[in-house]
Amino acid sequence: MFTGLVEEVGTVRGREDVDGAARLHLAATTVTEDLAVGDSVAVAGVCLTVTDHDPGGFTADVMPESLARTTLGALAAGAPVNLERAVRADSRLGGHIVQGHVDGVGTVVARTPGPRWDEVEIALPAHLARYVAEKGSVAVEGVSLTVTHVSSTSFGIALIPTTLAATTLGGLAVGAAVNLEVDVVAKYVERLTGADR
Template sequence: MFTGIIREVGRVNSVFRSGSSFQISLRAKTVTEGLRRGDSIAVNGVCLTVVDFDKNNFSADVTPETLRHTNLEKLTPGDPVNLEPSVGPEDLFDGHIVTGHIDDVGEYIGYSEEKNSRVVEIEYPSSLEPYLVKKGSIAVNGISLTLADIKENSFTVSLIPESWRATTFAEIRPGAQVNLESDIIGKYVVSTVEKFLAGNKEAEDEMDADGLSRDVLKKNNFI
């Protein structure tokens, strides 16, 4: 489990592809301290298992399923990545609960300046709509962020200067893919609501067509 508080920005050393197998080697300084083979590290929000490491580097295997739903396959040597080790029982719990299991990728549209923050806009796939709640949590490339505004196809989040400086947002450009993980608590809520609506023919027909949309929730007095 992770919290979405990035420990450091690492760099891609190399990527190795052979058929459907994929291994990534990363350069890091902080997250390798006390590291053990088999430990979990979130790379751009993706939970990966360390298979090899030394003082300033570590490697991890990536499954085809993970490649299909994340931006890891787009990485090339030199690219920056957000890194966070898994939470231990002695660690403070900041951010929010992040599993490291990415829902889908979105697209970084750009940002605007607002006083002492940058308002970032992200385009998201329709499959995430039921899990997005204003002032709720979302992990973008592993960063724990609060949803400021939600539009039909995009949402905004605000980053303070420290979050901008200490993550890959300082380097990525508009059009880049970003990994998105919605709040696990929201997923359980949606699952519960879907079970509650089971047997409601009108609601089921609408969910078959559009998923658990805001319209369905409004019609059934959930919001």
């Protein structure tokens, strides 16, 4: 489980494609401080398992399912990625409950700079719109954000200066594809009440 509070922006050092899957080699410093093989790290919002590490980075395998359903399939050497280690049970949950299980890929359709923040509009797959609520939470590229408004085809977010400076969202251009994870509580409520039938 993650919080959606990015610890650092890492860089893809390299990528090996292996039988339809991929092995990502990522440069990082903060998340490697206490990293062990088998640990979970959210990479651009996707939960991956560490298979190898050193003080300058780590390696993770990416299955065909994740390559097909997330933006990881398009990653190449040099690409920046948001990184977050799994949350510890003895720390604050500062963002919201993020599983690292991407629900779909959205597209940045508008970006309006403000005096100290940017307002961003993201188009989302139609089947995800019902899980996004105004003032609710959503994870975009693994970043926990508050929804400012929502329609049947898109939602808005406001990026504060810290988010602009400390995550990859600061460099997102119109047309960029982004990993989306909707609030897991909304999905379970729908399932338990039978509203999805």
